[in-house]
Amino acid sequence: xxxxxxxxxxxxxxxxxxxxxxxxxxxxxRNLKLNMARGKPGAEQLDISDSIxxxxxxxxxxxxxxxxxxxxxxxxxxxxxxxxxxLGIDPxxxxxxxxxxxxxxxxxxxxxxxxxxxxxxxxxxxxKVKFLCPAPGYDRHFAVTExxxxxxxxxxxxxDGPDMDMVEALVKEDDSVKxxxxxxxxxxxxxxxxxxxxxxxxxxxxxAAADFRIFWDNAYxxxxxxxxxxxxxxxxxxxxxxxxxxxxxxxSTSKITYPGAGVSMVASSAANCAEILKHMTIQxxxxxxxxxxxxxxxxxxxxxxxAQMEKQASLLRPKFELVLEILERELAGTGLAQWKxxxxxxxxxxxxxxxxxxxxxRLAKEAGVVMTGAGATFPYKKDPRDRNIRIAPTFxxxxxxxxxxxxxxxxxxxxxxxxxxx
Amino acid sequence: xxxxxxxxxxxxxxxxxxxxxxxxxxxxxRNLKLNMARGKPGAEQLDISDSIxxxxxxxxxxxxxxxxxxxxxxxxxxxxxxxxxxLGIDPxxxxxxxxxxxxxxxxxxxxxxxxxxxxxxxxxxxxKVKFLCPAPGYDRHFAVTExxxxxxxxxxxxxDGPDMDMVEALVKEDDSVKxxxxxxxxxxxxxxxxxxxxxxxxxxxxxAAADFRIFWDNAYxxxxxxxxxxxxxxxxxxxxxxxxxxxxxxxSTSKITYPGAGVSMVASSAANCAEILKHMTIQxxxxxxxxxxxxxxxxxxxxxxxAQMEKQASLLRPKFELVLEILERELAGTGLAQWKxxxxxxxxxxxxxxxxxxxxxRLAKEAGVVMTGAGATFPYKKDPRDRNIRIAPTFxxxxxxxxxxxxxxxxxxxxxxxxxxx
Numbered sequence: 075x076x077x078x079x080x081x082x083x084x085x086x087x088x089x090x091x092x093x094x095x096x097x098x099x100x101x102x103x104r105n106l107k108l109n110m111a112r113g114k115p116g117a118e119q120l121d122i123s124d125s126i127x128x129x130x131x132x133x134x135x136x137x138x139x140x141x142x143x144x145x146x147x148x149x150x151x152x153x154x155x156x157x158x159x160x161l162g163i164d165p166x167x168x169x170x171x172x173x174x175x176x177x178x179x180x181x182x183x184x185x186x187x188x189x190x191x192x193x194x195x196x197x198x199x200x201x202k203v204k205f206l207c208p209a210p211g212y213d214r215h216f217a218v219t220e221x222x223x224x225x226x227x228x229x230x231x232x233x234d235g236p237d238m239d240m241v242e243a244l245v246k247e248d249d250s251v252k253x254x255x256x257x258x259x260x261x262x263x264x265x266x267x268x269x270x271x272x273x274x275x276x277x278x279x280x281x282a283a284a285d286f287r288i289f290w291d292n293a294y295x296x297x298x299x300x301x302x303x304x305x306x307x308x309x310x311x312x313x314x315x316x317x318x319x320x321x322x323x324x325x326s327t328s329k330i331t332y333p334g335a336g337v338s339m340v341a342s343s344a345a346n347c348a349e350i351l352k353h354m355t356i357q358x359x360x361x362x363x364x365x366x367x368x369x370x371x372x373x374x375x376x377x378x379x380x381a382q383m384e385k386q387a388s389l390l391r392p393k394f395e396l397v398l399e400i401l402e403r404e405l406a407g408t409g410l411a412q413w414k415x416x417x418x419x420x421x422x423x424x425x426x427x428x429x430x431x432x433x434x435x436r437l438a439k440e441a442g443v444v445m446t447g448a449g450a451t452f453p454y455k456k457d458p459r460d461r462n463i464r465i466a467p468t469f470x471x472x473x474x475x476x477x478x479x480x481x482x483x484x485x486x487x488x489x490x491x492x493x494x495x496x
Numbered sequence: 497x498x499x500x501x502x503x504x505x506x507x508x509x510x511x512x513x514x515x516x517x518x519x520x521x522x523x524x525x526r527n528l529k530l531n532m533a534r535g536k537p538g539a540e541q542l543d544i545s546d547s548i549x550x551x552x553x554x555x556x557x558x559x560x561x562x563x564x565x566x567x568x569x570x571x572x573x574x575x576x577x578x579x580x581x582x583l584g585i586d587p588x589x590x591x592x593x594x595x596x597x598x599x600x601x602x603x604x605x606x607x608x609x610x611x612x613x614x615x616x617x618x619x620x621x622x623x624k625v626k627f628l629c630p631a632p633g634y635d636r637h638f639a640v641t642e643x644x645x646x647x648x649x650x651x652x653x654x655x656d657g658p659d660m661d662m663v664e665a666l667v668k669e670d671d672s673v674k675x676x677x678x679x680x681x682x683x684x685x686x687x688x689x690x691x692x693x694x695x696x697x698x699x700x701x702x703x704a705a706a707d708f709r710i711f712w713d714n715a716y717x718x719x720x721x722x723x724x725x726x727x728x729x730x731x732x733x734x735x736x737x738x739x740x741x742x743x744x745x746x747x748s749t750s751k752i753t754y755p756g757a758g759v760s761m762v763a764s765s766a767a768n769c770a771e772i773l774k775h776m777t778i779q780x781x782x783x784x785x786x787x788x789x790x791x792x793x794x795x796x797x798x799x800x801x802x803a804q805m806e807k808q809a810s811l812l813r814p815k816f817e818l819v820l821e822i823l824e825r826e827l828a829g830t831g832l833a834q835w836k837x838x839x840x841x842x843x844x845x846x847x848x849x850x851x852x853x854x855x856x857x858r859l860a861k862e863a864g865v866v867m868t869g870a871g872a873t874f875p876y877k878k879d880p881r882d883r884n885i886r887i888a889p890t891f892x893x894x895x896x897x898x899x900x901x902x903x904x905x906x907x908x909x910x911x912x913x914x915x916x917x918x
Contacts, residue, residue: 112566120564124555127786131549133542142542142754144534172594173784180779184606188620188644198610198620214778221778222610332564335786356636356643357602362595362784364549364757 106442265416687838
């Protein structure tokens, strides 16, 4: 049982601090080199897909078309059907990309800037463009937004997704608010699942901007650690509310097969897909269809994908449980940190006392454990309360993860005690 | 021996026309479905790379890095070295892309529009941007230029590349002229090789625009049909002239291994590469490294590539020679058409009498042979003299190519005779 640090006297805190400093010094002496920074799958997660590389790969699509040659811009019919089956999307509204869904998001934003959408003014010609950024969120989303000079407005996350009262208020009057980033299932980094009500409100809210767009990055759409958690259908909700063109839906097999060589997709309304293809046909003759065939040969169908994701989960569960176990053992009841217990996704997010995140991450780094930079989960890398830290448990082996997490908890406590004594 | 049509009387022309119309009708009755529209390799050209698909593919780069996972944005060191060896470029100045060099060109243009380069104003914020388009040229280059609202200025091609007197005059005073498209070796569609003097003048000419850029699409850089033809080093020429940042060099293995699943690259000065990577790191975590390994496992090194290109040439030579033989037999001495005999590349370009290209292509299409659209080789698809037709001999098997070319020559003559009689 841990003690509640807020109840300790200054002299008790001084004693705890000395003890923590000794333990920290022991870790420093071990010259660790551990990394919990990125949501990068571990080698054992890659190994389970290796029949992709070890077996002969097909050349021809089901319709006989030669996948070695140019063409089929929108992606192979079987690949679009696969994504459709897995995600409950009409394959006609799916466009297959290359190996990176981030690239599809970046390009979607670039097109909105340069060309606008559905007859609206290109965003680069407007005096001001703003984007809603639920935070804590995904640093690479914020980097894309910043790249294009779009002003980011931080929206707090709740247990059910972004604070929808605030979102609705922001989009209602101001037509320079052009969109919102969403990781609706197992949000990065907190693992929040958007409630049905949140999805409905996002789809149906009144927006001053006719070209308001939801960037629906369902990166962890099939990445359950335990039971299957369902997400409300954003397209059905948008269509029902009379906003059929509002959502751009992104997904990939990067964290299903190989992070560096998966297959990505973007889905949207028929009108949006036509517009995307109109530009994409100028940009490329087509994406890598052999990799689509290769991926499908391995995953086969929606059932095959489920089996693969169960294997992934069986590899990831022990890591998530270890992280949560050590957090519980070291920090529960101390009043120094709060965290959620995600049922899927790639991260555990932890909130320290206000003003302690940067110092915690600095301490960890100086003892050889690299975390995602404090602040990275907020727009402009500025966490207003300097408290959120993203823990990425997937890459290190279990043994290293245990060491890294023990050190991390010491760092949380040490940073907190010093803060409490300051 | 063909007769010179300009010497025929109206009644002689009428007789020839009837004869041609009969022969044309015979072809129409055959219900042909042949395609000479795109520079698409034939199936036999793809087969010679199939050990790529049939053998186990490697996972790890030479430095041990796991190519299945995220990362290595700039491309594998061995892939950069390979491109460097093949093209005589410093690997440090090479960035590896995905499966499409067109995509790298489009993205380069998009970045110039949105962000500008080396501190200059983004092109999208300028009242007017112009680009020099040597023509006949590559329709997809012109499509990219048009996509971004850039005004295209047609520059005639000579035997040595673009008309450099005109180019120099255009860039000298007008700082809205921001760049030029070049296919310097075996130009699309004429097969022109830029002379050393042309390369030197492009590299050293005085440009009013500090951010003038040469889009150096060396698509056919190793695609010799006969002897190896050398191209002067554009980077050395630019550096020597004090314009180190002027050239963006594009290349890919699309027409070396698989058109749909090759590996692309862009090369430029250190300063330009740093700028490209600064944006690319926001756009993607990295391109498909497994495909880089796969491609290298097959091609091995510069010697391996030469051997592969000799195989390609042995498959393509008979097709080019057949096309030229039929053109010679049917059209030489008629005064109805002119063409060059390319020593490499993917096309034969033919000039009809003024005002006959569209009609020729229409006639061919109505008899079941699809050619590249007349005009496609010019900006805005407008051939001012309506005379240039691109013949793409690579895709059809030899037997089909012979039939298609015979019909094509009939169409050239028929369109010409009707014109001469009009």
